[in-house]
Amino acid sequence: MSYVIRRLRAFPLVLIGVSIIVFIAIRLVPGDSITAMLGTEAGLLTPQQRDSLAVYFGIDQPWPVQYWRWFTGLFSGDLGVSVTYGKPVLTVILERFPLTLELALLAMLIALSIGVPAGVFAATRNERPADLGVRIVAMIGQSTPSFVVGLVIIYILSAGFGVLPTMGAFTPIWQNPLQNLGQMILPAITLGCAFASSVTRVTRSAMLDVLSDDYVRTARSKGTPERQVIWRHALPNALVPVVTLSGIEFGYLLGGAVIVEQIYALPGLGRMVLEAILQRDYALVQGAVLFIALNFMIVNLLVDLAYAALDPRIRLEGR
Amino acid sequence: MTSKFKYFLGATTAVMIGLSGVAGHADAATLRMAWAQDATGLDPHKQTAFSSLRLLELIYEPLVRLDADLKIVPGIATSWEFSADGKQLTFKLDPKAKFQNGAALTSADVKASFERILDEKTGAANRANYLSIEAIETPDAGTVVFKLKQPDAPILTAMTDTNSSIVPASEIAAGTIGTQAIGSGPFKLEKWDPNSKAALVANKDWAGGATGVDGIEISVLPDETAILAAMRTGQVDFALLNDPLIATLVPKEPKLQLNRAPLLAYHVLQLNPARKPMNELAVRQAISCAVDRQAVLDTASLGEGKVTGPITAPFFASDPNSLFCYKQDVEKAKKLMADAGFADGFSATVIAATGEPPTAAAEAQVLQSQLAEIGVKLDIKMMELNVYVDTWLKGDFDMAVALNGGRPDPYTMYNRYWTKNGNLQKVSNFADDTLDKLLQDGRAETDPEKRKVIFAELDKQLAEKAPWIWLYTGYGYTAQQKNVQGFVPMPTGSLVSLGKATVQQ
Numbered sequence: 001m002s003y004v005i006r007r008l009r010a011f012p013l014v015l016i017g018v019s020i021i022v023f024i025a026i027r028l029v030p031g032d033s034i035t036a037m038l039g040t041e042a043g044l045l046t047p048q049q050r051d052s053l054a055v056y057f058g059i060d061q062p063w064p065v066q067y068w069r070w071f072t073g074l075f076s077g078d079l080g081v082s083v084t085y086g087k088p089v090l091t092v093i094l095e096r097f098p099l100t101l102e103l104a105l106l107a108m109l110i111a112l113s114i115g116v117p118a119g120v121f122a123a124t125r126n127e128r129p130a131d132l133g134v135r136i137v138a139m140i141g142q143s144t145p146s147f148v149v150g151l152v153i154i155y156i157l158s159a160g161f162g163v164l165p166t167m168g169a170f171t172p173i174w175q176n177p178l179q180n181l182g183q184m185i186l187p188a189i190t191l192g193c194a195f196a197s198s199v200t201r202v203t204r205s206a207m208l209d210v211l212s213d214d215y216v217r218t219a220r221s222k223g224t225p226e227r228q229v230i231w232r233h234a235l236p237n238a239l240v241p242v243v244t245l246s247g248i249e250f251g252y253l254l255g256g257a258v259i260v261e262q263i264y265a266l267p268g269l270g271r272m273v274l275e276a277i278l279q280r281d282y283a284l285v286q287g288a289v290l291f292i293a294l295n296f297m298i299v300n301l302l303v304d305l306a307y308a309a310l311d312p313r314i315r316l317e318g319r
Numbered sequence: 320m321t322s323k324f325k326y327f328l329g330a331t332t333a334v335m336i337g338l339s340g341v342a343g344h345a346d347a348a349t350l351r352m353a354w355a356q357d358a359t360g361l362d363p364h365k366q367t368a369f370s371s372l373r374l375l376e377l378i379y380e381p382l383v384r385l386d387a388d389l390k391i392v393p394g395i396a397t398s399w400e401f402s403a404d405g406k407q408l409t410f411k412l413d414p415k416a417k418f419q420n421g422a423a424l425t426s427a428d429v430k431a432s433f434e435r436i437l438d439e440k441t442g443a444a445n446r447a448n449y450l451s452i453e454a455i456e457t458p459d460a461g462t463v464v465f466k467l468k469q470p471d472a473p474i475l476t477a478m479t480d481t482n483s484s485i486v487p488a489s490e491i492a493a494g495t496i497g498t499q500a501i502g503s504g505p506f507k508l509e510k511w512d513p514n515s516k517a518a519l520v521a522n523k524d525w526a527g528g529a530t531g532v533d534g535i536e537i538s539v540l541p542d543e544t545a546i547l548a549a550m551r552t553g554q555v556d557f558a559l560l561n562d563p564l565i566a567t568l569v570p571k572e573p574k575l576q577l578n579r580a581p582l583l584a585y586h587v588l589q590l591n592p593a594r595k596p597m598n599e600l601a602v603r604q605a606i607s608c609a610v611d612r613q614a615v616l617d618t619a620s621l622g623e624g625k626v627t628g629p630i631t632a633p634f635f636a637s638d639p640n641s642l643f644c645y646k647q648d649v650e651k652a653k654k655l656m657a658d659a660g661f662a663d664g665f666s667a668t669v670i671a672a673t674g675e676p677p678t679a680a681a682e683a684q685v686l687q688s689q690l691a692e693i694g695v696k697l698d699i700k701m702m703e704l705n706v707y708v709d710t711w712l713k714g715d716f717d718m719a720v721a722l723n724g725g726r727p728d729p730y731t732m733y734n735r736y737w738t739k740n741g742n743l744q745k746v747s748n749f750a751d752d753t754l755d756k757l758l759q760d761g762r763a764e765t766d767p768e769k770r771k772v773i774f775a776e777l778d779k780q781l782a783e784k785a786p787w788i789w790l791y792t793g794y795g796y797t798a799q800q801k802n803v804q805g806f807v808p809m810p811t812g813s814l815v816s817l818g819k820a821t822v823q824q
Contacts, residue, residue, distance in 0.1 A: 031705030034442075035712065037359060039704075040723070041367040043712045044447045044735060044742040046439055053365075053442035084359055085513050086498050151544055158548035167549055168353065168538025169516050265540040267515035275514050279359055280705060 007301050011294070018293045019074075019286060023067050026277065026285050033057040033083060036280040057083055059282070070286065079290075080283030084276070089287035092272065097291075099170050099184075100269040103191065103260075104253035106184055108246060110192030111199050116235075116242065118196075119203025124230060126208060134200065141197030150190040150263040157186075167265040187264040191257050195249055202245050206238035213237075240311055247303030251296040348533040350803070350822055353546050354559040357514045357539045362497035363484040364436055364443040369724075372481045373559065373814050377519060377535070378419075379484035379502030382410055382429065382463075383475065384815065387807050389632060389727040391475060395424060395485055395503060395526075396463075405470030405765050410463045415526040418487050419507045426457035431488035433465075435496075447742055448477035448731055470763045472770065476728035505530050505818035514539050531805055531821035547798075550575055556803050556822055559814070560796040562677045563623040569798045576801050579794040580808035581624070583631045583725025583732075586615075586678070588669075588686055588788040590718055593748035596665055597717065603785040604644065605655035609693045610686065611647035612639075616791040619681035624793040629781040630732070631725040631792050633810070634767075635774045642782035652693045664694020667717035671699065672707035676722045682790070683720045714745045725792070727811070729774045730762045737781070749786040 034053050035042045045053070054060040061069070070080055079089035122134040158164050165183045173180040210216060211234055219229050256270020269288065276284040307314045356370035363379045366372065384394040396410040416424035433455055436443040451471040456464040467474070477483065485503065490496050500508040505527060506519035517537040521530040538555070540546045543565040549555040551572055560566045569577040590597045590606065597603055612626045628639045639645045656662060669686070671679040680701060687697040697718070702710065711719055726732035736747040737754040744750065754777065761773040782789070795812040802823040807816040 029703075029706065031703075031709040035708045036705050037365065038367050038444055039708055040711060040721075040743075040746075041444045042708070043746055044444060045442060046446075048439040049442045049446065052440040056442070086361075154545060154548045158551045162552050164548055164552040164554055166554060167545060168540050263542045263545060265538065265542070265545055267512065271514060271541065278703075278705065 004301070004305070007304075011297055014297060015290060015293060019071070019290055020067070022286055022289045023070070024063070026280070026282055027063060029280075031280060032059055033280040033282065034059075036278065070283070079287035082276070082281050082284040084279050084281045084284070089283050092284060093269070093288055093291050096267060096269045096272045098172060099266055100254060100256050100261075102173065102180075102184060103188055103257065103266070103268060104250055106188035107191035107195055107253060107257075108250055110188055111195035111249075112242075112246065114192070114196040115199025116203050116239075118200040119242075120207055120230060120235065120238075122200070122204045123207035123211065131204075135204070138197040138200040141193050142201070144194070145259075146190050146194055146257070147259045147263055149193050150187070150260055153186055153190060154263065165264075168267075170267050183264075183266070187257075187260050187266060190264075191253065191260050198245060198249070199242060202241050203238060206241045207234060210234045210238045236310055240307060240314075243303055243306050243310065247299055247306075251299045254295040254299065255292040348822065350532045350535045350557055350817065350820065351555050352535055352537045352557045352559075352817075353540045353549060353555040354537065355539070355541050355543050355546065355561060357517070358511075359513075360497060361500045361508075361511070363481055363486065363502070364432075364441060364445070365497070367444045367482065369812065373812070374508075374517065374537070375484070375500070375502075376481045376504070376813060376815050377506045377817060378500050378504045378508050379481060379486065380416075380504045381480060381483045382478050382485065385476075385479045385727060385809070385811060385813070387809050387816075389634065389810060391479060394479070395429075399475065401472075401475075401765060405472070405763070406467045408465040408467065408474065410465075412461045412463065413526045414461055416503050417524045417526065418503050419501050419522055419524070420487065421524070422487060422489065423460075424485065424487075424503050425460040426463045427460070428488045429463045429485055430455045430457050431491050432485045433483075435486070435491050436483065443482070445477065445480055445482040447735070448474065448480075448483075470765065472765045473728040473730040473762055476726070477731050479727070506535060509534075514541075525818070527818060531819050532817075535817065550798055550800070553800065557797065557799045557806070557817075557820075560798055563621050563793070563796075564677070566794075566796040566798070567621060567623070569796075574801060576799050576803075578797045578799065578806065578808040579623075580810055580812070582792055582795045582812060583727065583810050584722055584812075585627055585629075585631050585725055585792050586620075586624075586676070586682060586790045587721050587723060588682075588718060588790060589716075589721055589747075590786060590788065591714065591716055591748050592786050593714070594717055596659065596661055597667075599659045599661075600784065601655045601659035602661060604783075605652040605659070605661075605693060606690065606695065607782070607785040607788050608644040608648045608652035608655065609695070610689055610788055610790075612645065612790050614647075614689070615682055615685045618685045619678045620791070620793055624791045627789055627792045628778050629787075629789050630729045630774055630778045632727050632729060632732075635729050635771055635778075637775050637778045642779060643785070645782070647689075649692055656693055661694070664696060666696040666698065668698045668700055669718040669720060670707060670710060670716045671701055671720040672704045673701050675704045675707075676793070678793075679720050679722070686720070711746060714748050725810075729777065730758055733777070734758050734762070747786060749784075751780075751784065753780055754784075 073080060082089050082092050085092050118134055122131045125131045165186060171179045216234055219233050256268055256273055258270035258274055261268040261271045273288045358371040358374040359368050360366045360371060363375045380394050382394050382396040383391050386392045395412055395416050397413045398411045400409050418424055435441050436446055437449055451467045451469055452465055453468045454466040486496055487501055490501055505522055505525045507522050509520045510518040519535040521533050540549060543560055543562050546558045547565055547568060550558055566577060569575050590603055592598055616622060616624055626639050628637050628642050630636045669683055671683045683699045687699060690697055710716060735741040735743040738758050739750045739755050757773055757777045761770050764770045803820060805820040
């Protein structure tokens with residue numbers, strides 16, 4: 001347990017670091033909230049008009065003062081107010097997050113349920129035509145960008161079949177599960193495609209390693225049925241690299257799969273951050289990046305804990 | 320096993336999509352609309368983005384509006400009149416005009432709205448157009464009198480802008496403009512989930528009469544390919560399109576109709592006459608002669624548009640062929656370069672915004688190759704829109720590829736750039752006595768025919784002095800299902816006529 005506590009203790013430090021970097025980075029980009037709102041018309045403002053808009057957007061103070069204001073607000077759970085949405089940043093994030101979380105979970109579910117069996121299948125037929133076939137499909141899947149997959153799916157459905165899931169809105173799963181899945185399944189498949197391909201490849205090579213290990217040979221020589229050797233003995237050990245991969249991918253997906261959200265017009269976290277950056281909605285960018293960083297750290301911690309559960313040789317306490 | 324699983328997945332997908340399609344089927348009396356870019360805020364006095372104005376103009380109303388021919392027609396005001404000396408402008412308000420909170424719209428609201436625009440603390444975008452206002456008087460609830468410091472004909476056109484909408488005096492006092500949208504327009508904003516969805520419902524009290532639909536449901540579909548797909552499947556009735564590439568695909572769909580309206584906004588290559596060697600008239604003219612405008616239009620924009628002179632409003636525009644060097648003449652260009660002492664050419668940087676307009680990069684590339692013929696070596700610098708705007712406002716460029724918004728009145732369109740105290744003098748970097756005088760004359764003159772003569776001269780002067788190289792105007796595109804009727808495309812890109820559009824069952 002002390003391991004978890006040690007890891008958790010590092011969280012605030014990392015988050016402060018992230019917040020400072022984001023704070024500075026977004027302000028170093030030329031253009032501010034005023035030019036983002038008014039565009040070229042910002043040139044028509046008198047100096048007084050510009051000053052009062054700066055006060056309105058909270059960018060009238062020097063950076064350290066702005067940061068300090070924001071940082072102290074953080075402790076009372078106040079991430080500031082988004083100027084484009086006119087709502088507290090935390091509310092906006094929590095409105096958008098369920099979609100992204102669901103999308104990431106679905107994509108991972110699809111990736112694992114295709115990738116793991118496919119990888120095992122290929123590994124047990126090493127260097128035979130079936131193996132080659134799986135590897136080629138995986139290679140294609142991995143090298144096709146998700147926007148291509150997404151656009152092809154949309155094109156085929158709309159031009160070929162005249163159907164399309166409703167786009168632009170999001171129905172939470174607890175309101176209408178069927179409609180929700182109808183909206184989410186295609187984006188999830190689009191995202192899951194490349195993800196499944198990498199899972200297949202990692203599973204295959206890990207499985208090949210494990211299958212040549214001594215304990216597998218022992219199990220076989222004891223006359224254990226082949227099926228049991230593969231699924232019961234070998235697979236759990238082969239899963240360690242798969243878990244690592246999935247952890248990293250999942251972390252990225254929680255940051256918002258910007259392109260897929262853009263193509264399928266899903267109001268998720270990724271598009272929200274993109275829009276916030278374009279609008280120079282500083283508070284929203286800061287809050288969202290912080291939130292994404294926190295997610296990433298939690299996922300990483302869970303991945304490390306999963307190692308120990310999967311492979312008894314890995315002990316976290318001892319290190 | 321894998322293949323079985325995939326089959327299962329495919330089958331469930333099909334079923335789910337089918338079901339969600341049935342569940343999502345909307346009432347035909349609601350217009351389902353899609354656009355790629357959402358509004359960025361609700362304060363009609365501050366929002367200037369094209370996308371924001373498209374939403375706000377359905378909710379708020381200005382005193383007067385423009386029709387499809389850019390003639391001024393009644394809005395909140397039913398009639399208006401300049402005094403003989405041009406220094407007083409009187410409006411009679413529509414007695415039926417009502418705000419969406421139920422309150423009657425009176426002259427006090429008009430006065431309060433204009434005072435808000437004029438107040439520097441507001442940061443209103445349109446303030447610069449109203450500096451000639453000396454006082455606003457309200458003799459009775461239905462009459463507003465603007466007293467002007469000098470004759471100002473274009474002020475009336477400026478008042479047609481959504482940025483000059485009338486908002487309730489009570490909301491100004493409460494400080495809720497921008498958080499709540501209460502106007503007097505055809506639709507009420509029921510729900511706004513930025514960058515996702517907006518719901519508008521018909522305003523039963525609208526002074527303009529009954530609307531053709533019960534409401535408008537707006538989806539933000541950021542990818543225009545997806546908008547086309549959604550139209551193909553009948554999920555969307557009406558859509559706004561930006562990319563000529565997508566728009567030209569619409570007529571291939573039998574159920575869809577594409578509307579094209581020539582826009583006032585113009586594509587232009589801005590030179591910076593404050594920088595060497597663009598400070599030389601001969602160099603600027605050489606660049607103008609070297610550019611084949613039609614080729615830029617054909618290559619960058621698939622020929623979707625027409626070559627334009629400086630003034631784009633149809634009533635005031637001159638025939639481009641009558642303007643200086645509008646036919647490409649490379650020999651003349653080379654001679655002008657040699658006269659100016661740049662026979663070997665020079666190098667310069669041209670800035671352009673990524674994706675805004677979608678044709679910007681292509682335009683920069685065509686211009687690069689055309690100018691190479693006279694030895695001008697262009698280095699293209701693509702920038703994210705906000706970075707571009709920032710650089711542009713500082714005038715920190717040799718040349719800039721731009722899409723600038725047009726105005727129905729040449730004065731409001733160009734006084735900012737070409738009068739000596741124009742707000743965007745820093746961007747144009749070009750002050751000139753003749754241009755200044757022509758604009759001042761055009762402002763004070765109230766007779767349209769005489770104004771036409773003045774602005775024709777302005778057109779000619781601008782083309783000859785070539786501070787910028789005007790290229791072409793494009794189209795504004797909307798696509799609709801053929802059962803949508805009554806929408807009138809406008810040169811301003813405005814969607815106001817949706818107030819009367821209907822969806823046939």
